[in-house]
Amino acid sequence: MIIRAWRCVAPTQQVVDDYVAHLERSTFKEMAELPGFVSASISKNVLADGHHLLVMSVWEDMDAVQQFAKGAIDDAVVKPQTQAVLSSWDAKVEYFEVLGSSE
Numbered sequence: 001m002i003i004r005a006w007r008c009v010a011p012t013q014q015v016v017d018d019y020v021a022h023l024e025r026s027t028f029k030e031m032a033e034l035p036g037f038v039s040a041s042i043s044k045n046v047l048a049d050g051h052h053l054l055v056m057s058v059w060e061d062m063d064a065v066q067q068f069a070k071g072a073i074d075d076a077v078v079k080p081q082t083q084a085v086l087s088s089w090d091a092k093v094e095y096f097e098v099l100g101s102s103e
Contacts, residue, residue, distance in 0.1 A: 001038060001098040004057045004065055006076050008089035009050040015085050016044060016051045022082070023055070031057060036064020050087050058098070065095075 010016045020042055028040045038058035045052045059065045065073055074092050083089065 001101070002059045002062055002065055003096040003098060004059065004068075004093055005096065006055045006090055006093045008053050008055070008078075009087040010053060010085070011050050011087045013051065016053065018085070019053070019082065031068060034064065034067045036060040036067065062095075 010019060023040075023042055031037050031040055036059050038060060040055070040057040043054045043056075045054075057068070059068075062073070069075070069077065073095075076089065076091055076093050078086075078089055
């Protein structure tokens with residue numbers, strides 16, 4: 001299995017709430033329809049400069065990731081309306097191979 005991880009910073013809790021709602025309403029549902037999708041989550045850590053968010057998705061393999069990424073698989077998929085409300089975001093994603101799991 002492969003973890004696809006991406007980070008961004010939101011300026012306010014309201015932006016966090018809106019982004020989580022968007023992910024649950026559309027992006028996570030779209031991912032769930034793709035072959036090889038396992039799960040997705042968003043986590044938060046509040047620091048002095050804002051709400052740091054970590055979005056992770058788990059896929060069976062890199063072929064499954066390619067179905068979501070549609071292009072350069074290292075590029076983050078960040079819609080313009082999302083970019084407009086975030087303080088900052090990573091242009092690239094990170095990948096990790098799962099070596100062990102509780103499942």
